[in-house]
Amino acid sequence: VNRPGTVVEVGRATPPILVHNGDSVVLQRFPVGTRVVYPPDPQTGLRDPDGAIRRALLNPLDSEPLPALLHAGMRLTIAVDDISLPLPPMRWPDVRARVLEAVLDLAADAGVEDVEIIIATSLHRRMTAAEVLHALGRRVFDAFWPDRLYNFDAEDPSALVELGTTEQGEVVEISRRAATSDLLIYVNINLVAMDGGHKSVAVGLGSYRSLRHHHNVHTLRHTRSLMDPPRSALHSSCNRMGRLLESQVKIFKIETTLNNDTFPAALGFLNRRESEWTVKDRAMARVVAQATATMPPAQARAVFQRTRAPYALTGVFAGATEPVHARALESLYSQQAVPVRGQSDVLSVGIPYVGPYNVNSIMNPILVYCMGLGYFFNMYRGIPLVRRGGVLIMTHPCREEFHPVHHPSYIDFYEQVLSQTRDPERMEAEYEERFASDAWYRQLYRRSHAYHGVHPFYMWFWGAHALEHLGDVVVVGGDRGVCERLGFRSATTLDDALEMATQTVGPHPSVTHLHCPPLFVCDVEPGGFETGVP
Amino acid sequence: MRALECTPTLPGYALARVVGGTRGGPFTMLRLAHRPPPELPGEGWVRLHPRLAGICGSDLAALHGHASPYLGALASSPFVPGHEVVATVAGEGGRWSAGTRVVVEPLLHCGVRGVLPPCPRCAAGEPQGCESVAGDGLAAGLQSGYCSDTGGGWAGEMVAHQSQLHEVPGSLDDRDAVMVEPLACALHAVLRNEPGPDDLVLVVGAGTLGLLIIAALRHAARPRRVIAVAKHDGQRRLAGRLGADVVCAPDVMLRTVRFETHARLVEGRAVDPFLLGGADLTFECSGSASGLQSAIGCTRAGGTVVMVGMPGRASIDLAPAWHRELNLRGAYGYGIETAGRVAVEPPRRTFAIALEAAQALRPGRLVDDPLPLEDYQRALDRASSAGSRGAVKVAFAPRGDGG
Numbered sequence: 001v002n003r004p005g006t007v008v009e010v011g012r013a014t015p016p017i018l019v020h021n022g023d024s025v026v027l028q029r030f031p032v033g034t035r036v037v038y039p040p041d042p043q044t045g046l047r048d049p050d051g052a053i054r055r056a057l058l059n060p061l062d063s064e065p066l067p068a069l070l071h072a073g074m075r076l077t078i079a080v081d082d083i084s085l086p087l088p089p090m091r092w093p094d095v096r097a098r099v100l101e102a103v104l105d106l107a108a109d110a111g112v113e114d115v116e117i118i119i120a121t122s123l124h125r126r127m128t129a130a131e132v133l134h135a136l137g138r139r140v141f142d143a144f145w146p147d148r149l150y151n152f153d154a155e156d157p158s159a160l161v162e163l164g165t166t167e168q169g170e171v172v173e174i175s176r177r178a179a180t181s182d183l184l185i186y187v188n189i190n191l192v193a194m195d196g197g198h199k200s201v202a203v204g205l206g207s208y209r210s211l212r213h214h215h216n217v218h219t220l221r222h223t224r225s226l227m228d229p230p231r232s233a234l235h236s237s238c239n240r241m242g243r244l245l246e247s248q249v250k251i252f253k254i255e256t257t258l259n260n261d262t263f264p265a266a267l268g269f270l271n272r273r274e275s276e277w278t279v280k281d282r283a284m285a286r287v288v289a290q291a292t293a294t295m296p297p298a299q300a301r302a303v304f305q306r307t308r309a310p311y312a313l314t315g316v317f318a319g320a321t322e323p324v325h326a327r328a329l330e331s332l333y334s335q336q337a338v339p340v341r342g343q344s345d346v347l348s349v350g351i352p353y354v355g356p357y358n359v360n361s362i363m364n365p366i367l368v369y370c371m372g373l374g375y376f377f378n379m380y381r382g383i384p385l386v387r388r389g390g391v392l393i394m395t396h397p398c399r400e401e402f403h404p405v406h407h408p409s410y411i412d413f414y415e416q417v418l419s420q421t422r423d424p425e426r427m428e429a430e431y432e433e434r435f436a437s438d439a440w441y442r443q444l445y446r447r448s449h450a451y452h453g454v455h456p457f458y459m460w461f462w463g464a465h466a467l468e469h470l471g472d473v474v475v476v477g478g479d480r481g482v483c484e485r486l487g488f489r490s491a492t493t494l495d496d497a498l499e500m501a502t503q504t505v506g507p508h509p510s511v512t513h514l515h516c517p518p519l520f521v522c523d524v525e526p527g528g529f530e531t532g533v534p
Numbered sequence: 535m536r537a538l539e540c541t542p543t544l545p546g547y548a549l550a551r552v553v554g555g556t557r558g559g560p561f562t563m564l565r566l567a568h569r570p571p572p573e574l575p576g577e578g579w580v581r582l583h584p585r586l587a588g589i590c591g592s593d594l595a596a597l598h599g600h601a602s603p604y605l606g607a608l609a610s611s612p613f614v615p616g617h618e619v620v621a622t623v624a625g626e627g628g629r630w631s632a633g634t635r636v637v638v639e640p641l642l643h644c645g646v647r648g649v650l651p652p653c654p655r656c657a658a659g660e661p662q663g664c665e666s667v668a669g670d671g672l673a674a675g676l677q678s679g680y681c682s683d684t685g686g687g688w689a690g691e692m693v694a695h696q697s698q699l700h701e702v703p704g705s706l707d708d709r710d711a712v713m714v715e716p717l718a719c720a721l722h723a724v725l726r727n728e729p730g731p732d733d734l735v736l737v738v739g740a741g742t743l744g745l746l747i748i749a750a751l752r753h754a755a756r757p758r759r760v761i762a763v764a765k766h767d768g769q770r771r772l773a774g775r776l777g778a779d780v781v782c783a784p785d786v787m788l789r790t791v792r793f794e795t796h797a798r799l800v801e802g803r804a805v806d807p808f809l810l811g812g813a814d815l816t817f818e819c820s821g822s823a824s825g826l827q828s829a830i831g832c833t834r835a836g837g838t839v840v841m842v843g844m845p846g847r848a849s850i851d852l853a854p855a856w857h858r859e860l861n862l863r864g865a866y867g868y869g870i871e872t873a874g875r876v877a878v879e880p881p882r883r884t885f886a887i888a889l890e891a892a893q894a895l896r897p898g899r900l901v902d903d904p905l906p907l908e909d910y911q912r913a914l915d916r917a918s919s920a921g922s923r924g925a926v927k928v929a930f931a932p933r934g935d936g937g
Contacts, residue, residue: 404801411789415789
């Protein structure tokens, strides 16, 4: 049994805490009394992952075994999660490759010839051939790429089909190939609780027309939180769409969960608590902190982006969407849930070098915003870790840097939209459609490797709940001009940031720091910590 | 009389490119001199006492050695600069009585030079294209302020032909009046290239001319949208106040125009990025090669680029202009306007339109506190760095009574 996550209170003897700082890390002393929430230790991976996968396919939940669903002459489509999962990309073999190999073996045994594999990119950027090769493996790649293994194109009208509208008027429009197949198999990596379930097909293979029904300000304000699907309006919408989909398309879902062994041995100190660091860990932490802080940003980024996670498979579940997802969530929470009692005035997070939308790319200011307010703020079930009107302190250099190929519409969003408004509702009303329909963005999304024109809006909407909830956001080490554009304040040091936070939450604020990644989700219950530390 | 006298020489020109036209020691091109007032060239000419005389970008280009040699051949030396002039009539002359406040329309065309019959351009009502400016009737000079016979506004006295004068209405103060000449330039450029109601117009550069082009677009035309490109914060604020819908810095110009026009941005190795698609009509007001290159790169196929700022020698890739079949046009000075929303039959002189427009636009708000001629060094430095200091137009008060 792995050691559960824990909350450690900083004392006078507590060593400096490691805080992610974009393409670097810093060793930071927190005030006495600060709570540091640590992730659980990694669970032991399944001893025989390939065997577990095969068993799941043969003994599915609420479904006939996969071989019974496969037959010669059928039309089979397999969809897989894209580059946004897992984070960082996992070292070979990627769990998607393992699952695909097993599924394709069964399909071959059944004589299925019409097989296509779709990378469920939704409105994300197309994966490159090298990225697909890494995720799916040489055997699958050579056999299928590029004609029968390809990125989804949500802007190809001929490749989409509208299947109807839900009882709440939500248009369901997805990949025509997937919708017209005799069987659609979806292979998930459930890195966080937001992933999987009905969201996979409805979003991963959905069009902008369809996504806009849940990727909007109203829905995301009522998504509390993204990591708590039963309390997420976004997931409720996806569930309605998914049920409509399942009434017309035979779907076989395969969800996988990983442990949180996030960083390889060389960066093993990032997985461990500072109080348990070895001499080597301490030395490595200092070397990495100093080296990456003094390197040019692009070089430091390259160092981290080469990292491959040694994730191990902890669960694989196959069959009907809802029972599969329920089991996957159970497995995921058993690895990631950390009980926390009480909210605090201030929540501190270090924004790491990678998020879902900057794998092999640059974490631009809008993605920093999304990581802080969209993801880390939402890493809770129950109530937020920070009280209403509280302050979020992020640590990140927040440079005005954008990847011109991956994020072209982000650059214009930053220049043209954020210079006018930070109000998500106004953005949605005045600007979203324009970005979504821009022919140049569409072309770059379809032919290059750009995120869809509307994507930066979704990043902003992802933080809509946090924007309403928080009293202020301070970025330690953040570029002043960029922070101002984002509506944040920048501070040179954590002490300065805490001092600035007192202007919002009063003197002697209670502080919680999320020691993340490795990823975890806090089960927050009221009581116990609100009064602050004198 | 005291006058700022400019004597272009080759060493002075070369030195001016390095240290500026007023810091060349013995080779300096501009100096404060005491010289006799210019003679009246003939009948119909009057003496003027300049009240305010503006410093134009073309003056600075000449003094800093950046002006095209082409223009040097169309000036006579030594000359007293200053073609943006509000003055008092100093003596009786034709229909003008002493003490009348006037602005000078500085073109030295056939009518002013007494050339008969007039050249074909003047005869066609296009005096800005006059073919007599190389020396017929008067010494060479495109305008007052570049002609050794007439003098210019940077002096205690100058001469002008009565046909060059326009009475300043009492409702305009001297600062408004000294802006009538550049406003006329802007109106001329806009009226000769009037945008349609669906057109998106790009204005590159937000010095005096760029800002007045924006004002003229709002006053005399009805474009769908105006994007202004301005280097400095103060210029951006003014551009917005004068009517630009979108204002951006030069480094984001391409993306801003792309965003506004839904054009396609093309980036490649060894080539400056450019748009496919873009503005319908672009006014290039910076006079710089980079400004013109960007203007060409941001204007859609079949669109028009109007060179309003005075260009010089430049290395520019004209392939996009060729490929897009752009209309690449100059807009110089003023004359008689026959088209445009505010021009009504019979054709009207641009200056008359500008005087009317000035009463609505009050361009005097763009003029800094005037300086005396003795402070010419400071004045020219201020004018050279006007944008970064939040200023627009710097002017002399040659007799100390303007402002």
